[in-house]
Amino acid sequence: MKEIKVFAPATVANVVCGFDVLGFAVNEPGDEVVMRLVDEPGVRLLKITGDDGRLPLDSAKNTVSASVQHYLKHLNREDVGVEIELHKKMPIGSGLGSSSASTVAGLYAINRLMGNLLTAKELVPFAMKGEELACGYGHADNVAPALMGGFVLIRSYDPLDIIALPTPENLFAAIVFPDVEVPTKDARQMIRSKVLLKDAVTQWGNVAGLVSGLFLNDIDLVGRSMKDVLVEPTRSILIPGFETLRELAMENGAVGFGISGSGPSVFALAKDEVTARKITDAQQKHLTKLNINSNAYVSSVNAEGPRVM
Numbered sequence: 001m002k003e004i005k006v007f008a009p010a011t012v013a014n015v016v017c018g019f020d021v022l023g024f025a026v027n028e029p030g031d032e033v034v035m036r037l038v039d040e041p042g043v044r045l046l047k048i049t050g051d052d053g054r055l056p057l058d059s060a061k062n063t064v065s066a067s068v069q070h071y072l073k074h075l076n077r078e079d080v081g082v083e084i085e086l087h088k089k090m091p092i093g094s095g096l097g098s099s100s101a102s103t104v105a106g107l108y109a110i111n112r113l114m115g116n117l118l119t120a121k122e123l124v125p126f127a128m129k130g131e132e133l134a135c136g137y138g139h140a141d142n143v144a145p146a147l148m149g150g151f152v153l154i155r156s157y158d159p160l161d162i163i164a165l166p167t168p169e170n171l172f173a174a175i176v177f178p179d180v181e182v183p184t185k186d187a188r189q190m191i192r193s194k195v196l197l198k199d200a201v202t203q204w205g206n207v208a209g210l211v212s213g214l215f216l217n218d219i220d221l222v223g224r225s226m227k228d229v230l231v232e233p234t235r236s237i238l239i240p241g242f243e244t245l246r247e248l249a250m251e252n253g254a255v256g257f258g259i260s261g262s263g264p265s266v267f268a269l270a271k272d273e274v275t276a277r278k279i280t281d282a283q284q285k286h287l288t289k290l291n292i293n294s295n296a297y298v299s300s301v302n303a304e305g306p307r308v309m
């Protein structure tokens with residue numbers, strides 16, 4: 001019997017200005033998958049822990065088992081028998097790529113067990129199927145950085161064109177998850193589908209600025225490019241105290257601030273760990289005053305993607 005335990009990281013999708021096209025991985029939190037190859041053909045999800053019974057155990061409906069099935073079908077290896085345990089170690093509906101971390105842990109595990117037949121980039125389309133199942137749209141800005149590590153750009157969806165961007169050393173994410181749930185499906189439905197040209201100009205200037213900042217290792221340029229005039233004005237309404245959370249981030253030394261993925265988590269980037277902790281401490285104190293529980297994560301950027309535990 002071959003068995004493997006894999007950790008896959010949470011991710012900050014959009015990176016404020018790059019809706020559906022930018023994302024990066026963090027070292028903490030993340031999800032864990034235990035996977036075994038067995039004699040009886042088929043993919044079976046045996047148990048899920050840490051989800052309070054909210055995720056489907058049906059192998060066709062769960063993002064982990066469904067994407068593993070897609071992978072095996074693609075390889076013409078539906079004769080393979082797989083048993084899966086999913087251990088949720090991060091909040092669901094948090095805007096930190098929760099479904100993506102589970103799916104990616106599963107795909108990384110089956111790919112390792114099968115002898116690394118595909119590269120991380122080649123696994124992205126299978127993980128996108130999982131996102132489609134989870135939120136109705138197969139976006140890649142969580143799964144691509146979770147699989148590849150670091151900052152990632154999805155230059156195009158059709159055809160898929162994914163570019164690994166430089167990951168600056170000593171860049172810290174200060175993430176706060178206010179305990180209010182915002183399902184990605186709902187957060188996508190509320191966005192306007194048409195935009196003004198002048199807003200589009202602002203937005204693509206910032207996306208190009210952020211990517212340039214990563215290539216130039218100019219963190220201040222990355223920070224001043226973290227502006228979103230298209231999506232944030234609508235989505236921030238769902239996040240309690242959003243403008244104060246921004247002020248607290250910037251006053252305490254953040255280079256930039258915004259919504260993580262579809263929210264409600266917010267994140268700031270900081271040049272050192274001490275600054276990142278100051279930011280999350282100040283923001284959590286503010287949320288406590290609003291009677292909102294929160295979790296904080298301070299993490300450097302995860303440059304490697306998933307790992308065997």
Ligand code: HSE
Nearest residue numbers: 013019020141261262
């Ligand atoms: N780009 C996606 C969205 C990320 O903003 O809806 C979801 O985490």
